[in-house]
Amino acid sequence: MTKTFIIAAMAATLGLSTAATAADLVFTSWGGTTQDAQKTAWADPFTSESGINVLQDGPTDYGKLKAMVEAGSVTWDVVDVEGDYAVQAGKAGLLEKLDFSVIDKSKLDPRFLTDYSVGSFYYSFVIGCNKDAVSACPKTWADLFDTAKFPGKRTFYKWSAPGVIEAALLADGVAPEKLYPLDLDRAFKKLDTIKADIIWWTGGAQSQQLLASAEAPFGSFWNGRLTALAETGVTVETSWEQNITAADALVVPKGTKNKEAAMKFIAAATSADSQANMAINTGYAPINLDSSAIMDEKLRMTLPDMQSASQINADMDYWAANRDAIGERWYAWQAK
Amino acid sequence: MALLTERDNTTAMGKIRPVRSKNFALTVPALLLLVVFFILPVLSLLLRSVMEPEPGLGNYQALLGSTTYLKIFLNTFSVSALVTVVTLAIGFPVAWALAIMPSRWASIVFAILLLSMWTNLLTRTYAWMVLLQRTGVINKTLMGLGLISEPLPLVNNLVGVTIGMTYIMLPFIILPLYGVIRKIDPAILQAAALCGATRWQALTRVLIPLATPGMVSGALMVFVMSLGYFVTPALLGGTANMMLAELVAQFVQSLVNWGMGGAAALVLLVVTLTLYAIQLKLFGTARMEGR
Amino acid sequence: MLLSFDRLGGWKWILLGITGLTAAFLILPIVFIAALSFGSSQWLIFPPPAWTLKWYEAFFADPRWLEAAWTSFSIAAMVTVLSVLIGLVASFGLVRGSFIGKEGLRALFLTPMILPVVVLAVALYAFFLRIGLNGTVTGFVIAHLVVALPFSILSITNALEGFDKSIEDAAVLCGASPLEAKLRITLPSISHGLFSAAVFSFLTSWDEVVLAIFMASPTLQTLPVKIWATLRQDLTPVIAAASTLLIVITIALMLLVALLRKGLKS
Numbered sequence: 001m002t003k004t005f006i007i008a009a010m011a012a013t014l015g016l017s018t019a020a021t022a023a024d025l026v027f028t029s030w031g032g033t034t035q036d037a038q039k040t041a042w043a044d045p046f047t048s049e050s051g052i053n054v055l056q057d058g059p060t061d062y063g064k065l066k067a068m069v070e071a072g073s074v075t076w077d078v079v080d081v082e083g084d085y086a087v088q089a090g091k092a093g094l095l096e097k098l099d100f101s102v103i104d105k106s107k108l109d110p111r112f113l114t115d116y117s118v119g120s121f122y123y124s125f126v127i128g129c130n131k132d133a134v135s136a137c138p139k140t141w142a143d144l145f146d147t148a149k150f151p152g153k154r155t156f157y158k159w160s161a162p163g164v165i166e167a168a169l170l171a172d173g174v175a176p177e178k179l180y181p182l183d184l185d186r187a188f189k190k191l192d193t194i195k196a197d198i199i200w201w202t203g204g205a206q207s208q209q210l211l212a213s214a215e216a217p218f219g220s221f222w223n224g225r226l227t228a229l230a231e232t233g234v235t236v237e238t239s240w241e242q243n244i245t246a247a248d249a250l251v252v253p254k255g256t257k258n259k260e261a262a263m264k265f266i267a268a269a270t271s272a273d274s275q276a277n278m279a280i281n282t283g284y285a286p287i288n289l290d291s292s293a294i295m296d297e298k299l300r301m302t303l304p305d306m307q308s309a310s311q312i313n314a315d316m317d318y319w320a321a322n323r324d325a326i327g328e329r330w331y332a333w334q335a336k
Numbered sequence: 337m338a339l340l341t342e343r344d345n346t347t348a349m350g351k352i353r354p355v356r357s358k359n360f361a362l363t364v365p366a367l368l369l370l371v372v373f374f375i376l377p378v379l380s381l382l383l384r385s386v387m388e389p390e391p392g393l394g395n396y397q398a399l400l401g402s403t404t405y406l407k408i409f410l411n412t413f414s415v416s417a418l419v420t421v422v423t424l425a426i427g428f429p430v431a432w433a434l435a436i437m438p439s440r441w442a443s444i445v446f447a448i449l450l451l452s453m454w455t456n457l458l459t460r461t462y463a464w465m466v467l468l469q470r471t472g473v474i475n476k477t478l479m480g481l482g483l484i485s486e487p488l489p490l491v492n493n494l495v496g497v498t499i500g501m502t503y504i505m506l507p508f509i510i511l512p513l514y515g516v517i518r519k520i521d522p523a524i525l526q527a528a529a530l531c532g533a534t535r536w537q538a539l540t541r542v543l544i545p546l547a548t549p550g551m552v553s554g555a556l557m558v559f560v561m562s563l564g565y566f567v568t569p570a571l572l573g574g575t576a577n578m579m580l581a582e583l584v585a586q587f588v589q590s591l592v593n594w595g596m597g598g599a600a601a602l603v604l605l606v607v608t609l610t611l612y613a614i615q616l617k618l619f620g621t622a623r624m625e626g627r
Numbered sequence: 628m629l630l631s632f633d634r635l636g637g638w639k640w641i642l643l644g645i646t647g648l649t650a651a652f653l654i655l656p657i658v659f660i661a662a663l664s665f666g667s668s669q670w671l672i673f674p675p676p677a678w679t680l681k682w683y684e685a686f687f688a689d690p691r692w693l694e695a696a697w698t699s700f701s702i703a704a705m706v707t708v709l710s711v712l713i714g715l716v717a718s719f720g721l722v723r724g725s726f727i728g729k730e731g732l733r734a735l736f737l738t739p740m741i742l743p744v745v746v747l748a749v750a751l752y753a754f755f756l757r758i759g760l761n762g763t764v765t766g767f768v769i770a771h772l773v774v775a776l777p778f779s780i781l782s783i784t785n786a787l788e789g790f791d792k793s794i795e796d797a798a799v800l801c802g803a804s805p806l807e808a809k810l811r812i813t814l815p816s817i818s819h820g821l822f823s824a825a826v827f828s829f830l831t832s833w834d835e836v837v838l839a840i841f842m843a844s845p846t847l848q849t850l851p852v853k854i855w856a857t858l859r860q861d862l863t864p865v866i867a868a869a870s871t872l873l874i875v876i877t878i879a880l881m882l883l884v885a886l887l888r889k890g891l892k893s
Binding site for chain 3: 438
């Protein structure tokens with residue numbers, strides 16, 4: 001009797017299970033305000049135009065992505081990933097080739113374009129400082145690595161990704177054009193000098209909280225997060241000196257059941273309008289070359305586009321090739 | 337099913353009545369659930385540790401041959417040990433006090449204990465994150481009182497992990513110990529007093545030895561549970577305080593390395609199961625109260 | 628003397644002091660979270676510049692929070708029912724049965740309780756990927772059932788061992804069928820065990836985060852997953868508001884449990 005009851009209960013739960021129907025598209029990104037902006041700027045207009053419902057999932061998880069593709073049960077149709085991961089995953093056969101007859105690549109920033117991925121948005125790692133909390137703000141990476149001149153805690157991005165290693169080398173005096181291949185020994189040696197003073201941030205919101213509460217009065221940030229923080233009334237100083245650009249990318253996991261819809265979604269998300277709206281909401285830069293022309297002048301001035309003078313582009317191909325090795329060394333160094 | 341015998345084949349009337357046993361069958365639903373959704377998945381994960389990326393023990397060599405990973409093992413043990421000691425040091429006097437204090441006061445402490453236990457784990461950890469930070473309430477209060485001039489580093493380090501985990505583990509040691517001390521016959525301690533034992537002697541020679549089985553059993557539980565903790569160290573610890581459970585998750589999630597993840601999981605599993613076996617050997621299953 | 632409160636002398640105050648401090652330590656984060664939820668600072672600055680209810684407004688304005696709460700509740704309820712039923716049946720087998728390997732089986736049943744959840748989470752995740760159970764209520768219920776069942780078995784076997792079987796036999800002797808005797812005599816007698824099995828099963832599922840992080844999907848998130856994601860991504864004080872509401876629910880539940888216990892005893 002009990003057994004039949006259990007079976008009945010199981011059947012009841014099965015009936016309650018929800019799964020994306022074929023008409024829906026699942027878009028996966030990093031959550032938080034960035035994904036909210038992606039929903040408003042890309043997904044909502046796309047849905048009202050195409051009638052395809054877009055479900056939001058997150059956060060992006062490369063383990064999950066790989067496991068899905070290998071198991072042949074892909075539930076993510078379009079995924080926002082880091083640029084270097086997109087290159088690597090494309091080579092590893094985890095991604096569908098993009099259909100450039102649907103996606104117009106002529107208007108897309110070629111820096112962030114591969115057979116398997118297009119840019120999603122791009123951003124710069126810049127030096128941010130809470131002016132109310134300290135007497136002087138660091139202006140260069142060398143300043144940020146100088147604990148004598150700028151004592152106190154500083155915050156950096158926790159995960160292994162383009163940005164911090166480059167900053168360490170630039171702080172150590174490496175010329176921008178000689179940055180790649182990265183001299184990891186030298187970078188970690190430089191990082192050792194400030195390790196005790198680093199508080200790591202794991203996500204954009206935490207970086208804002210650390211800066212606003214002066215838990216770490218300065219550090220390296222995504223530029224968009226500083227723009228947003230300044231709007232809440234915190235006195236933020238941003239130094240664009242040698243800002244390091246990196247991009248997120250949009251990819252389609254191999255074996256998705258909604259390939260056609262996924263391509264349409266990417267085409268819509270990378271259109272000039274969508275990209276401009278995204279930039280307006282987040283302070284990140286558009287990867288569609290036509291977007292900035294339709295944006296407000298004042299806003300355009302806060303984008304990394306305007307800071308190309310001393311800008312450094314992280315080398316995605318180098319990172320894609322060395323991502324795993326750097327990652328292991330990075331986490332091992334952190335845990336030391 | 338041929339193995340089955342029926343213990344209770346004597347009815348109340350005392351007549352022997354051969355009954356075909358169904359009692360093993362009763363455990364089958366639970367057993368099935370555990371085999372399909374527990375044992376097999378865990379075994380297949382462990383299998384991946386010797387199959388990926390290529391068959392062999394490469395993952396284990398990489399794991400046990402690296403000073404970084406060894407440091408994480410060591411760290412896992414020392415954090416768990418530290419948490420166990422601190423929990424026990426606080427838990428014993430509290431359990432003792434609870435066992436003898438007027439029941440009205442005790443019920444207030446119990447209510448607080450249960451409330452903290454029932455409050456969402458993440459909520460508690462989150463509260464500690466904010467309380468302990470450099471610009472947090474505790475540092476601000478201490479500085480306001482003039483006790484310190486510089487904020488103390490209380491979070492993103494071992495201190496933060498210890499506070500956060502002790503907080504979670506305290507009920508698990510206080511509740512069982514309370515039960516043990518309640519069961520001690522006060523007459524034994526009176527006898528000790530009659531024989532001229534001082535308070536201190538009565539404590540160290542009578543009360544503590546009598547409570548020791550409870551303490552060892554509780555401490556083992558806390559230690560084993562601490563070994564596998566993931567959320568609290570990840571949120572309150574620094575990168576240098578990484579523990580094994582977080583390493584497993586990192587291998588799988590950030591580095592997409594199921595082989596290494598499986599290997600790290602096996603190490604964690606072996607240690608845990610060994611301690612579990614010791615616990616069972618010493619105390620049986622009945623003593624494992626609480627969670 | 629050591630076990631008599633009045634005759635402890637000076638030690639009494641030491642013990643009371645430690646207990647008082649511990650109680651304060653235990654209550655501090657809970658009170659603090661409640662205070663934080665009314666603070667106006669988005670960046671968790673405390674004491675806040677002003678007091679506000681806006682985080683509660685944000686909580687109730689966002690259907691995702693309420694959905695997550697409902698998901699958590701319904702999963703926990705299903706887990707509770709299944710865990711108590713399977714646990715009850717298995718406990719009868721363990722207590723009344725005698726077969727080879729019984730003690731081993733009992734130890735096996737309790738293993739998920741001490742196994743690091745992350746190991747189970749990763750293993751089940753890989754397995755569920757293959758059979759398509761990730762992101763389904765069924766997947767959640769199964770995963771939580773595996774970790775909740777040991778608490779059920781533990782509570783119910785304890786209660787059953789303390790129950791004198793001759794009472795049940797007496798009922799059979801007086802003409803009740805064996806099943807009837809179990810339902811009408813044994814079950815009421817072990818109701819405290821069933822009750823704690825239910826409470827522990829519910830809490831295990833309700834509070835579980837590690838398995839849930841791996842099982843969650845776009846359409847199906849439990850409250851702890853939502854809090855975890857928000858902690859990592861937004862860090863907004865809405866978490867504090869949500870937590871405070873949870874604490875209020877917990878207190879209400881505790882009062883209910885206390886009342887029920889009283890009712891059961893009498």
